[in-house]
Amino acid sequence: MEKVYQPNERRFVVVDGGPDDLDYTYECYRSRRARLSCGHHATPSSLTDLCTRQLNEGKSSFSCDTCGAALPYDEVRIKALLTPEEKEHFEKTLAFNATKTNPDTKICPGCNTSVARRQLSNLSVNCRVCTKRTGQPFEFCWQCLKKWKGNRSRTDRCDNDGCCNEALKTLKTCPVVIFQDIKDISSCPSIRACPTCGALLKHSGKMCKNITCTRCKIQFCFVCLQLTSKCLPTSNYFTPCAIPVAPRQTSIPQWNKD
Known part of the structure; x- marks a missing residue:
């Protein structure tokens, strides 16, 4: 169903033409734009699409696509005319992305x-x-x-x-990863908590078994969970490790920045 601003939402809707005190009809508000806090305009559908894309990109906050200014969630919730289902999805994804990028x-x-x-x-x-x-x-x-x-x-x-604990639930229930370029590795979870800082990371199955954490920048083996410097002396990037596949993690490592 198309999202349409109602006349009672005139406080933030830009209506082209007509005096300010005109009692606009429903049809007059079809595809009208909201005035964002940064000064730019967006329709409820375009604002929903913009914020959905930013969530899918892993962002934990919203910003204007034109000027980059921050858009508070409370503003997005109102001006994008989010449905109850969209609100739940946005709020859960915001929280998950915030945890993933900065636990x-x-x-x-x-x-x-x-x-x-x-x-x-x-x-x-x-x-x-x-x-x-x-x-x-x-x-x-x-x-x-x-x-x-x-x-x-x-x-x-x-x-x-x-x-x-949603992070532990994810580690427990995520599917296994199928490595395209490494043979004889099975039962390896597709999501791991970085053994150094605890950030959740997903392996696509492409390229080698080692991965660099986006948070702490430490490289480790996704299969055995050893640091790459400890894994490689007894194997290489595209062969099984000398030790078995590490089991699913049951705790999240705490990052000691000292």
């Missing part, structure tokens, strides 16, 4: 700003922006990204239904 930050479910966690052993995180805005402490779960429920200082989960 040290998450998107607050209250204000959709990036929040860093001070205590790595505590899943309950306080958002300063929401706390300042509402005048009351606002805490959310680092794992399920919902408003915190239950006792604090927990490391496993909060009391929200379905709370689980």
Whole structure:
């Protein structure tokens, strides 16, 4: 169904022609453009398509395709006329992309700003922006990204239904990778957590078995999870490792930047 602005959305819609106080009809708003915070314009469909493409590119925030200015999620949600399904998809993908590119930050479910966690052993995180805005402490779960429920200082989960570690779930359920240029390697998961920093990385199956982490820039073997410098002396880029395929990971390595 085509996305169309309604007359009650005139506060941000650019309507060509007619006095400002004209009571525009539904048809007058077909394919009209929204005035973005950066000053440029977009239809609800074009804004949805732009932000969907940026999500698919792995971005954890939105920006204007013309000038590059940041577009807050709250603005996108309203001006793109996101459906409930689109909102859920956008919010989950934003959070996943933020975790993938920078595991040290998450998107607050209250204000959709990036929040860093001070205590790595505590899943309950306080958002300063929401706390300042509402005048009351606002805490959310680092794992399920919902408003915190239950006792604090927990490391496993909060009391929200379905709370689980999505990264570990991904590592557990991802399909195996089929290496096109390496024979005799099977049962290797297609997604691994970098053994140095914990960032989730996916192997396409093309080229060699080694991969360079996009976050910490360390190269390691995707098959045995050893650093490339330790794997290569007993094998090469296109042959099986001297040790068996590393099993699916059950924990996320913490990056010690020191």
